[in-house]
Amino acid sequence: MESKYESLTIFEFQKLYPDEESCYRYLSEAKWGKGFVCKRCGYDKSCKGSRKYSQQCNRCHRTESVTSGRMFHKLKFSILKAFYIVYYVSTNKKGIASTELSRKLGLQQKTCWFFKQKVMRAMQSSHNYPMEGSVEVDETVVGGQEEGVRGRKNDKKQLVVFAIEKKGKGVARVYAKTIKKASAEELGSFMKETIDKNAAIKTDAWSGYKPLRKDFTNIKQEKSQKKGRNFSKIHRVIMGFKGWLRGMHHSVDNLQAYLDEYCYRFNRAFMGKGIFGNLLQRMAKANPFPREIYKLTYPINT
Ligand SMILES: [Zn+2]
Numbered sequence: 519m520e521s522k523y524e525s526l527t528i529f530e531f532q533k534l535y536p537d538e539e540s541c542y543r544y545l546s547e548a549k550w551g552k553g554f555v556c557k558r559c560g561y562d563k564s565c566k567g568s569r570k571y572s573q574q575c576n577r578c579h580r581t582e583s584v585t586s587g588r589m590f591h592k593l594k595f596s597i598l599k600a601f602y603i604v605y606y607v608s609t610n611k612k613g614i615a616s617t618e619l620s621r622k623l624g625l626q627q628k629t630c631w632f633f634k635q636k637v638m639r640a641m642q643s644s645h646n647y648p649m650e651g652s653v654e655v656d657e658t659v660v661g662g663q664e665e666g667v668r669g670r671k672n673d674k675k676q677l678v679v680f681a682i683e684k685k686g687k688g689v690a691r692v693y694a695k696t697i698k699k700a701s702a703e704e705l706g707s708f709m710k711e712t713i714d715k716n717a718a719i720k721t722d723a724w725s726g727y728k729p730l731r732k733d734f735t736n737i738k739q740e741k742s743q744k745k746g747r748n749f750s751k752i753h754r755v756i757m758g759f760k761g762w763l764r765g766m767h768h769s770v771d772n773l774q775a776y777l778d779e780y781c782y783r784f785n786r787a788f789m790g791k792g793i794f795g796n797l798l799q800r801m802a803k804a805n806p807f808p809r810e811i812y813k814l815t816y817p818i819n820t
Pocket residue numbers: 556557558559560561575576577578579580
């Protein structure tokens with residue numbers, strides 16, 4: 519996987535989106551390319567609104583902006599820079615910190631951080647494609663002193679459950695979720711979201727998995743061997759995540775979003791150059807979620 523990570527070059531990106539016009543054109547096509555439907559009255563014919571790239575309903579005359587109801591709505595900076603952020607987040611194999619975005623784009627770090635939270639929202643899994651075949655599930659603790667981050671404000675620990683779909687000698691896909699307890703209820707709810715009920719699932723001997731046999735007929739529990747040798751694949755994925763998180767972020771607040779980002783990128787490594795387009799499309803279709811995001815505490819230096 520290392521060497522195969524191919525992504526859109528900055529030149530290709532700049533050719534696609536040389537200016538604000540081209541960004542708005544893209545958003546307009548994503549929103550109305552298949553036709554207009556008025557949000558107020560449901561009428562399907564419109565004409566150009568008074569503001570650029572807006573549409574006005576021919577019946578009730580309501581005007582709709584090209585960004586309303588989308589993650590690009592009410593930006594306080596140039597739409598072109600927002601596209602650059604999506605580009606950098608999607609094409610940096612390990613992601614990109616808001617400090618770096620701020621330097622590259624001449625925006626305030628805080629601005630970059632908040633917009634990046636939106637991009638990370640768009641990376642959330644739809645759970646439309648449950649894992650199949652050979653699957654492993656395991657939990658781990660993220661954060662806390664045992665991570666070797668002495669001196670940082672990182673003593674909050676969080677429990678995370680990981681699931682991997684194995685393919686040949688490697689791992690095809692990964693999902694992960696923060697949980698409060700490794701109870702059958704929480705483990706089960708994650709597994710039902712992410713794993714097909716006929717998959718061959720391997721877990722360790724933890725009692726929390728036992729009651730899940732009624733939902734997943736193919737669970738095998740195996741006592742973890744010395745150094746978890748019989749769970750080496752999932753452990754490698756978990757180590758990979760922890761290493762990435764350590765290198766990037768100083769805090770485990772908002773950990774789920776980082777798990778989503780990691781899984782999104784891992785699961786789409788095969789897309790190569792297509793990953794940017796995939797993320798942009800998700801951004802152009804997804805609701806803005808601003809309220810939740812603006813309640814997040816903004817950490818310094820991430
Ligand atoms: Zn209307």
